[in-house]
Amino acid sequence: MSAGINHYKTDLRELFFTLFEQFGFEQVAGQAPFEAWGPDEAKAVLQETYRFSKEVLGPLNSSADREGCRVENGTVLTPKGFKEAWKLLWEQGFKTVGVAADHGGQGSPMMLQVAVEEMLCGANAAFNMYPGLTFGAAELLSECGTADQKKKFVEKLLNGTWGGTMCLTEPHAGSDVGAAKTSARRNPDGTYNIRGTKIFISAGDHDLAENIIHLVLARVEGAAPGTKGLSLFIVPKLRVSADGSSGAANDVALGSIEHKMGINGSATCVINFGENDSCLGELVGGVEHIGMSQMFKMMNGARIAVGIQGLGLASAAYFNALEYAKDRKQGGHFTKWKDPTSPRVPIIQHPDVRRMLLEMKSHVEGIRALIVKLAMHTDKAKQLQGKDDDRAAYHRGQVEVLTPLVKAYGSDQAFRLCAQAIQVYGGAGFIKDYPVEQYCRDSKIFSIYEGTNHIQAMDLVGRKLGMAGGAHFQQFMEDVGGFVEANREHKTFGTEVKALAAAQEGLMSSAMVILGWSQDPAKVSLIPLSANRFLQMMSEVAVGWLLLDAAVLAEKSLEGLSATDPDRTFYEGKKWSALWYARNVLPNVEQAARMMVQEDASPMQIPDAAFAASL
Amino acid sequence: MSAGINHYKTDLRELFFTLFEQFGFEQVAGQAPFEAWGPDEAKAVLQETYRFSKEVLGPLNSSADREGCRVENGTVLTPKGFKEAWKLLWEQGFKTVGVAADHGGQGSPMMLQVAVEEMLCGANAAFNMYPGLTFGAAELLSECGTADQKKKFVEKLLNGTWGGTMCLTEPHAGSDVGAAKTSARRNPDGTYNIRGTKIFISAGDHDLAENIIHLVLARVEGAAPGTKGLSLFIVPKLRVSADGSSGAANDVALGSIEHKMGINGSATCVINFGENDSCLGELVGGVEHIGMSQMFKMMNGARIAVGIQGLGLASAAYFNALEYAKDRKQGGHFTKWKDPTSPRVPIIQHPDVRRMLLEMKSHVEGIRALIVKLAMHTDKAKQLQGKDDDRAAYHRGQVEVLTPLVKAYGSDQAFRLCAQAIQVYGGAGFIKDYPVEQYCRDSKIFSIYEGTNHIQAMDLVGRKLGMAGGAHFQQFMEDVGGFVEANREHKTFGTEVKALAAAQEGLMSSAMVILGWSQDPAKVSLIPLSANRFLQMMSEVAVGWLLLDAAVLAEKSLEGLSATDPDRTFYEGKKWSALWYARNVLPNVEQAARMMVQEDASPMQIPDAAFAASL
Structure with a gap:
């Protein structure tokens, strides 16, 4: 057991290179809507995020894996330390770096936000599921919600008072979202009665926030089959009154939680809506039958986020393996392997260990570049919109084609590289005293959720x-x-x-x-x-x-550097x-x-x- | 939790094909030293092993994973059901199918033994570690032991009265076995006092047998450094008297057990020998400084066994994924994917699922063929020795070159294929209700122990x-x-x-x-x-x-088959x-x-x- 020990590490120099030297953060920052941002501000945020990742999130990573979540009195209790981490995370604004000021964020370029996310995920992938889903729900509502919905929900989601989820999957509707059977019945007052069971709901219930705002795909009675007949509903765990306070229970019941291969600190829930036919939902944006396209607004961001999760763990696995390889002595130098009296060397001197490390290094850096590039395109599209629509369209187009790459390649390689990190450690890598076996277990889900990697591939080939x-x-x-x-x-x-x-x-x-x-x-x-x-x-x-x-x-x-420059x-x-x-x-x-x-x-x-x- | 449910399945038709049609079991069987064996006997053994794997070992696989091992009063307690399984396994002779009759076995060709092993490992890789190590120790002693040692130890190891281990690794001597510091001091009576700590000892302690016979690599005081100075000792947990009964404790202490990514039912132990300087060992074969070559006799078999472990899990993962893919309905046929009213189809109809399944099928069958071929060469070498030494040498040579392939390719592919099985299941594959995530976790160690796969590669390139x-x-x-x-x-x-x-x-x-x-x-x-x-x-x-x-x-x-033949x-x-x-x-x-x-x-x-x- 390594509860309480931080294993997270990264190399800020490399993050700085990617943002400032390779993708020209300065060219994006400093101009509307990112006027407040320059390299110094960005570096300060990255340093602060790294500190938080090492001091707060990292030490909870393995302990949360061992402890897992549990259900008591119909509620999920998250692992020790998650409540405090949740509070600090929102207070210190790590999740809202890239959120526009009018929604209470700091309005940074997405380039910075993805680098922040990489560290949060790398330090504790399971914990970061809770704020991640909450952030996604807030983003969706701030884009698709009515004025009233924005006012009522977005602020409280973005300051951590409430948590959010996305409820798509049902027992017989996984990749086939359109097969969803959850129903919505119109009430005279404009609300809907929601009824159905959703499964595999990440952060579907927990004790971190005072209320949980579920975004639920359901079919209004009489709507078309398939995805076209789906509408999106706001379904709070506790009903929210007009003044924005949460009150009575809303007939949203936790069915059970899953026992998983990894991300054990993240509660994966079965949620039953309307067991007593008194589960009320309100239609996102007030429009029926456009639930799927609304959800896709969240899903594109979620797919990029999964690529970032992969990068975070692969990078953490790389730096841990590197540190271990520099520290661990085993065997003589390969040119003297027949001489048992030759000095034992750190395993980083063994060719195959170096090969594995360089393979990890190059993949991690390349995937990081891909993600920051995608973010840069997002930022530029935003900046150029209305000023140079052709260039803006170019940038948006690159976001479209790169998104499935980031999600699928990022996640496939993450799992492979985390397994390779185990190999660098040898037998120690298989033991829970070291962090890499958990990285490997945690990372396996990334190729599956938010659209399996084959769905990403079909999105690329069939659409993009x-x-x-x-x-x-x-x-x-x-x-x-x-x-x-x-x-x-x-x-x-x-x-x-x-x-x-x-x-x-x-x-x-x-x-x-x-x-x-x-x-x-x-x-x-x-x-x-x-x-x-x-x-x-x-x-x-x-x-x-x-x-x-x-x-x-x-x-x-x-x-341009002198011979002794440390760079x-x-x-x-x-x-x-x-x-x-x-x-x-x-x-x-x-x-x-x-x-x-x-x-x-x-x-x-x-x-x-x-x-x-x-x- | 799926305690008590068997998930193990295989296809005996495929095993029969490989043994009888592809590798000519009949040409090997029926002649000395395999006179007693023909296809009918072999088929009966395979059917019986499959029954045992499904009825006894399979149902303990996930429950043992959840329960793990624990230490009480200095002894490892194995998961529920292991004691009964251990007893039945030896009684019914599954482990001794290939052991010569003069050591109490049934004397089958190795071709049959590897097929039996594949099922035992596939049904419960963790359990099979205990008899596997015991078998290896017995094999080594029956080859390298003195007449007295053979008499005293082999029979009791091969009927499960005692368990065995191989103790190589030390905290600073993993892949670098030659760095071992465990010492042996000659006593006047010919015994040795053993002192040192061994780690990562599989089956190093347990409650399945009345005594545990450790085979320990140690350096006799004054011996050369490196592997050349190592000798091999029999170090029983309880001292064994001349009449073969085990008695007083032998200063062999369990230090701790590891918490691992997988094979949780297998106890991975730290063992301290001679904490009170009263740990007695006897020299295997009575000769010093040849410990490494003696151990290699066991290690070659152990490396093949690891390849078989990989095959067992990959095959079990394939057949489970196949069954799930035939059963699970999700999405419409890919030619009608835009029509939400088209009937939902079993996922085996989706091209990418078929691709994954065929990839698994071909690898599993190919690796099985490789293993059975290696076994066939072993059998023929044995048969031809003294009759046609050139041909015997040819067969032994093929065993030499194929062994690193079986170990490394078998284990690398096993992990990859088990991960692919998770992908076939989608989100369900990440959940402990289904067996594949455990197969994946269990299989990760195979690329590491018994010589990392890089050591196998260097054995191939640098020696073979x-x-x-x-x-x-x-x-x-x-x-x-x-x-x-x-x-x-x-x-x-x-x-x-x-x-x-x-x-x-x-x-x-x-x-x-x-x-x-x-x-x-x-x-x-x-x-x-x-x-x-x-x-x-x-x-x-x-x-x-x-x-x-x-x-x-x-x-x-x-x-030669009619159009309606089920074959x-x-x-x-x-x-x-x-x-x-x-x-x-x-x-x-x-x-x-x-x-x-x-x-x-x-x-x-x-x-x-x-x-x-x-x-």
């Missing part, structure tokens, strides 16, 4: 590729192409930039292959069969590009991240493109009964 | 490739080549056989590349940097080959396993070969300090 006549994808490719053209003969990275160009060609040809399939009914099943592969290819091109972009910048910065090794590190990824990952994209043209449909051709003789 | 002047590897390649030549123009699988040929070429060229590096001191670090990649390449060639071999057999068998779909399934693997995995081998010649040494070139600015 063709969106705006293919313009978003094309612009992404042009951006990569611009970098390639500018750096093809780069003195240090020329070879690797050419590898990026080859990968990009593979990606382009695969996009064309998919386009061909979409026009041939006999081949249409090849699209879902290849979607995950395509998402990975595009993610690898994006990450390879951003790592090389960082390396080119790092090399320029090195030129030299940092910039050296950026170069090796890019080199490793370009040499060891980018070639897989071309290879995947070659596999694509095989048009292997074997999973569709094998008869169901042939999967096993006896099942 | 060059063993016997490279003959073993060359014979492996000739066997693959023979299959390729015979089937290059196969009417159904010709394209895929050519893919195998291309993969084999890639493997060959990489072996040559590695040979070159070994002769150039400036490039020697590329060997450990590439060893894992090479092991994976060779495993993929081996598995691709064996799957195609099975497919060719299946197609022949199909020719038709089974043989169809074998074909698709091979096709999928050949198209989606084999091309990666060529790609890996291309990466090899890049000679990327970036992990060695990055300075330690450049991994992070602030750590």
